Amino acid sequence: MEEEKSGLYLIELYSSIQGETSFAGLPCSFIRLAGCNLRCTWCDTPHSFGRGEFQSFDSILHKLKEFGNKHLCVTGGEPLLQSNVIELMQQLCDQGYVVSLETGGSLSTAKVDPRVHIILDIKCPGSGMSHKNHWENLALLRPHDEIKFVVKDRTDYDFAKEVCSRYHLYAKGNHLLISPVHGLIDPKELVRWILNDHLPVRLNLQLHKYIWSPTTKGV
Ligand code: SF4
Secondary structure (H helix, E strand, C coil): CCCCCCCCEEEEEEEEEECCCCCCEEEEEEEEECCCCCCCCCCCCCCHCCEEEEEEHHHHHHHHHHHHCCEEEECCCCCCHHHHHHHHHHHHHHHEEEEEEEHHHHHHHHHCCCEEEEEEEECCCCCCCCHHHHHHHHHCCCCEEEEEEEECCCHHHHHHHHHHHHHCHHHHHCEEEEEEEECCCCCHHHHHHHHHHHHCCEECCCCHHEEEEEEEECC
């Protein structure tokens, strides 16, 4: 994807409520960037794989102002594939927005503005993409960043536990999010495992999939 100055290739730009993370339930504007370098087996946003439509920073900022939400979520696909996103996030933070970045965890987060809340995926084996995890990102975590494991079965859950222990994530104080793959694992089972293990993690359900249909886009 060719980069042009002061703009990004977008799939969608919309206003909704945040369905996940510690910001779940809050009004939020979503900036979904085009393209992804991963292919998770359970991917729920394959429509982000395309080229998208180029939009200038001015046009994006104008739309976000119209939406009027304080919270913004930069997501994808993989937003860090487009280097201009770094500058956009800086500008958004300068303007007083609370910005979160959802990244698949395969690319370095080193250049991300320290004010941005990084929601860092650690890919579990069931995604088929765990070999792509860029483990160095864990050393770059700031206190307000969050770590997310999407689990599809017990093997993924055990992997998440093992990673949290190996990298001392329980002691770091970051939000640790465990998400069931929608439709593949019963959240009740996941809750049972978490309670049995007394695991200090947050169950991360995707609220938007319960409010709307799991396949509805732009919500
Ligand atoms: S990183 Fe996200 S968008 Fe990319 S394949 Fe995985 S789930 Fe889909």
